[in-house]
Amino acid sequence: MSKGILMVVSGPSGAGKSTVVQELVAQTEGTYLSISVTTRSPRPFEKQGEHYYFVSESEFRSMIEGGELLEYAEYAGNFYGTPAVEVDKMLSEGKDVILEIDIQGGLQVKERRPDVVLAFLIPPTVEELESRLRLRGSESEMTIRKRLEIAEREYKNVSQYDYVVVNDNVEDAAARLQAILVAERCSAKRVNPKDIKKC
Amino acid sequence: MSKGILMVVSGPSGAGKSTVVQELVAQTEGTYLSISVTTRSPRPFEKQGEHYYFVSESEFRSMIEGGELLEYAEYAGNFYGTPAVEVDKMLSEGKDVILEIDIQGGLQVKERRPDVVLAFLIPPTVEELESRLRLRGSESEMTIRKRLEIAEREYKNVSQYDYVVVNDNVEDAAARLQAILVAERCSAKRVNPKDIKKC
Numbered sequence: 001m002s003k004g005i006l007m008v009v010s011g012p013s014g015a016g017k018s019t020v021v022q023e024l025v026a027q028t029e030g031t032y033l034s035i036s037v038t039t040r041s042p043r044p045f046e047k048q049g050e051h052y053y054f055v056s057e058s059e060f061r062s063m064i065e066g067g068e069l070l071e072y073a074e075y076a077g078n079f080y081g082t083p084a085v086e087v088d089k090m091l092s093e094g095k096d097v098i099l100e101i102d103i104q105g106g107l108q109v110k111e112r113r114p115d116v117v118l119a120f121l122i123p124p125t126v127e128e129l130e131s132r133l134r135l136r137g138s139e140s141e142m143t144i145r146k147r148l149e150i151a152e153r154e155y156k157n158v159s160q161y162d163y164v165v166v167n168d169n170v171e172d173a174a175a176r177l178q179a180i181l182v183a184e185r186c187s188a189k190r191v192n193p194k195d196i197k198k199c
Numbered sequence: 200m201s202k203g204i205l206m207v208v209s210g211p212s213g214a215g216k217s218t219v220v221q222e223l224v225a226q227t228e229g230t231y232l233s234i235s236v237t238t239r240s241p242r243p244f245e246k247q248g249e250h251y252y253f254v255s256e257s258e259f260r261s262m263i264e265g266g267e268l269l270e271y272a273e274y275a276g277n278f279y280g281t282p283a284v285e286v287d288k289m290l291s292e293g294k295d296v297i298l299e300i301d302i303q304g305g306l307q308v309k310e311r312r313p314d315v316v317l318a319f320l321i322p323p324t325v326e327e328l329e330s331r332l333r334l335r336g337s338e339s340e341m342t343i344r345k346r347l348e349i350a351e352r353e354y355k356n357v358s359q360y361d362y363v364v365v366n367d368n369v370e371d372a373a374a375r376l377q378a379i380l381v382a383e384r385c386s387a388k389r390v391n392p393k394d395i396k397k398c
Contacts, residue, residue, distance in 0.1 A: 120387070158387055158390065159387060161387050162386070163382065163385040163386060163387055164385055164386075164390040165385050176382075176385055178378075179377075179378035179379075180381075180382040180385060182374075182375055182378035182379075183362065183378050183381070183382035183383070184382070186318075186363055186364050186378075186379060187361070187363075188357055188358060188360050188361055188362055188363050191357065191363040
């Protein structure tokens, strides 16, 4: 059986990553959404091993030292990371594994797993991004400005990514990510000419 | 409007290229199958400008000299080639253009249009290829042996191609080529970060 595809989906806040990735996984047999490990406290509705693996900071640090994480980062005093063991198990079972992480995380994964596919999800326009952030209604003007600045900075890194996927609507964006998975399975660099069977 | 994708579909005789490409074009809006120019005589059912553009050898030679062909080759004393003008017109209208040509032709196109996508269609196994060639019933044992030898030699060139698509059945193979077109439109190398609109 051929190995699955490891795909990172990044994109600015307000691009709709979570919704599109959930649609992709729901619509595509044999895909698996990686569960991150974090040191932050669970929110009331969050379940251990479903939304996150919740661990202590010392546990997290020992995972870093043991090389058990494909990437990690600190936000607002909490650590977030992607455990390698489950990802690699799914890939070896032929499943496609999706990581919903930021660009810095994506580039960290690329160093450790060079065959990763990096996809960048964007809203149709910057204006659309701004209006989506405002629609949330939960963030201050300063936060929105800051997010837009980060988005603009991130757009400049798009060239380090493999794909740019426009999220004009959830179904089409998910279908594009699905097409990327199919195409990547047919990629000549993943096919050993000696055992051409099925791409 | 963004430019269309130029895709070459090659593969050994018996891989089912024509059937799959016709299915692809029939199922995919905005795709166009390039019509070759040839010096061979039309067969009774063949129409000028539909199956081929039939031209004289001197007309063909002047197309070569004028740089009007994306690729050309000689088989059994006849010339076959791909006229650039129509391909480029379709691409500039945003249509995806499919060329059904051999590996040598594909690599010639790559030199002239470096952003071409090269896809190699193969039967599930070499045994399957052999049995398909025999099923045709129209070719001698020697011809079949020769085709299998050529196929084996071509398999070694797969690494120069971008994609390897298995033709286990026509619908699935056409769907894979369709997915490749979608993915290539999202390819970061085709997207100008300054005018990210739609991939």
